[in-house]
Amino acid sequence: MDYIQPRPSSIVAALYTARDLKVDVAILHGPSGCSFKHARLLEEDGMRVLTTSLADNEFIFGGQEALERVLIRAEETFHPKRMAVIGTCVSMIIGEDLQSALHATTVPSIAVDVHAGFKENIEGVILTLVAAAEAGWISGEELERQRRLLAAANEVERLRGAASRTYIEPERGDLKHTAAQRLLELARSGARGMAVMNAKKETAYMFADELLALHEVAPDAPVRYLANLEQRGLPKVRLDAERILQGLEAGGLTPELVGALDEYGALGDQIGEEIIKTDPEFILLVGVPHAVPARYTEGREVFSITNGPRQVAPLRELGHQHVLVEVDLHPKTLGVRSIVESEFGAVLRSLR
Template sequence: MHYIQPRPSSIVAALYTARDLGVDVAVLHGPSGCSFKHARLLEEDGMRVLTTSLADNEFIFGGQEPLERVLRHAEATFSPRRMAVVGTCVAMIIGEDMQSAVRDSGIATPTIAVDIHAGYRENIDGVIAALEPAAAAGWISADELERQRHLLGKANEVERLRGAACKDYIAPSRGDLKHVAAGKLLELASSGARGVAIMNAKKETAYMFADELLALHDACPEANVTYIANLEQRGLPKVREDASRILAGMRERGVNPELLGALDEYGALGDALGERLRELSPDFVLLVGVPHAIPPEYTAGIEVFSVTNGPRQVEPLREIGHAHVVVEVDLHPKTLGVRAIVESEFGAVLRSMA
C-alpha cells in the first residue's frame, strides 16, 4: 500500500532497537538534524545519541574521517559497554562503509554498524537492520533473531489489517471523552457484570498502560474482573527488564495478572488473547495497549473499552466494533526513561470518579 500519511521511520526503529540491545552510545552518521526529536527522547532513556553532523562537503567527499573521530570521542568520553553506528539517507546514498570506519577508528568497544536509511515503507526494516549485525556480533542468538523476524511480521500484519496502516490515510482523533468512557466502565464494573482487563502493550508503553488496569482495580477492588498482561520474560535485554519491573509494580499494588505473552509479542497474541476471552465469556472488556491485535470475531457481543496511544487508531477500532475508544496523548514521551509505572490520564479519571 502507498501511504499518504506520516509513517514511523526505519532509522528511528534502528535507534530504538539499539537501545533494546543494551547499546550505551549510538552514533547517527548523517546531518545533525536527522531524527532529532527521537534522538533527544532516547537520551531521556539513558542512551547517548551523537551525530557526525555531515555537511555538504562530506556529502561529496565522504564522511569516514568524521565518523572515526566521533567514535573515538564517544569511547573516551562515555566508556560505553556497547556502541552502534546507525546510517541515514545521506550515509547510504554516498555509499559509506561504516563497518570499515569502526575498524579503522581503533576503538575497543564492541560496536555494530547498522546500514539503514528512511526510504523503507515499513519501519520494521530498521529493526531487522539492527538485529542482523547484533546476531553476527554474538549479542543475540540466531534463534532470537528468527523469533524477532516472526514477531515483526505479525506486528506488521496487525497494522495492515486493523491498525493505522489499514488505509492510505486516516484522520487523527482524540477518541471519546475520558470521563464518559470511565463512567460507563465503572458502572459496569460496580454492577457485578463479569469483566476482563487485558494489557497487550508494546515494550516501554506498558509503564503507562499497566496503570489503567491498576486504576480499574483501585476504583472497583471488589469487581468481578480478570486481569491479564503480556509480561512474560522473553525478548531483548531491556524488554525483559521492563517486564520484570512492571509486573513487580502491579503486584505491589494489589493486581497479580495472568501472564500471557511478552512485551515484544503484542502483534502475535491476538488469537491467544481472543481464545482466553472466549473461555472467560465476559460482559465487558478493557483492552489497553494494542487493542486491535485481537481479531473482532473474539470481541463480538462484548462491550469493549479500548485505550490506545495512536490518534490514527481510533477510527479502525470503532470500525471493528469497539464501543468506547480513548487515546492516551503523548504516552510515548512520558514512558521513556522511566523505571516504574506512570499514572495515565484515563487511570486518573477512573480514580477521580470512583
C-alpha cells in the first residue's frame, strides 16, 4: 500500500532496538538533526545518543574520520559497556563503511547499516538484531523469535491498525469521563468483565495503570484481569515486565499472565480464546486493542484504549463502543521505572 500519512522511521526503530539490547551509547552517523526528537527522548531512557554531525563537506568527501573520532570520544567520556553505530540516509548514500570504523574502539560494538527509505520500519529492528546476533549479544533462536513477532505485529497493523488505509484522520477518541462512568457502572452492577493489557514494551508503564485504577475503584467486581507480562524478550523488555508486575502486585492486583511485552502483535487469538472462556459482558482492552480480532469481541461492550490517534477509526470499525486515546503516552513512559498514572486511570479514581 502507498501511504500519504507519515509512517515510523526504520532509523528510529534501530535506535529503540539498540536501547532494548542495553546499549549504553548509540552514535547516529549523519546530520545533527537526524532523528533529533527520538534521540532526545531515548537519552531520558538512559541511553546516550550522539551524532557525527555530518555536513555538506562530509557529504562530498566522506565522514569516516568523524565517525572514528566520535567513537573514541564516546569511549573516553562515557565508559560504555556496549555501543552501536546507527546509519542514516546520508551515510548510506555516500557509502560509508560503518563496520570498519569499529576498530577505533575496544568497547563491544555493533554497526547497523540502516536508512529511512524502507517501506516498513521493522527493517530497522531486524538489521539491528542481525548485527546483535552476529556479535553474540542474542542467540539465533531469539533472532528468529523476533522475526516472527515483528511479522505478526506488522500484519496486525496492516489488517486492523494505522497501516490499514492510505490515510486515516487522527482523532482524540471519546470523552474519558463519560466512558469511565459507564465502565464503573458496569463493574459495580455485577456484570462479568475482563480487563486485558496487551501493551507494547515501555508503554505498559501507563497502560497497566488503567487496570490498576479499575481494580481500585471496584475491587469486588467480577472482573478477570490479564496482562502480557511474561518474562521473555530482549534485556530491557524483560526488566520492564518485572517492574510493572511488581507495581501491579504492590497495588493489590495480581493479573493472569498472557504473553510477553514484545508479543503484543501475536497474542490476538490467545487473548480471544480467553475471552470466549470467560464470556464477559464488558471488556476493558488497553495497549494494542486491535490485535484482538473482532470475532472475539462481538456482542460485548468494549472499552478500548490506545495511544495512537490514527487508531481510533479502525477500532470503531471493529465495533468497539468506547474508544479512548492516552495522548502523549510514549514520552511519559520513557525513562520511568515504575507505573505512571494515566489520564483514564485518574478519571476513574475521581469517580470513587
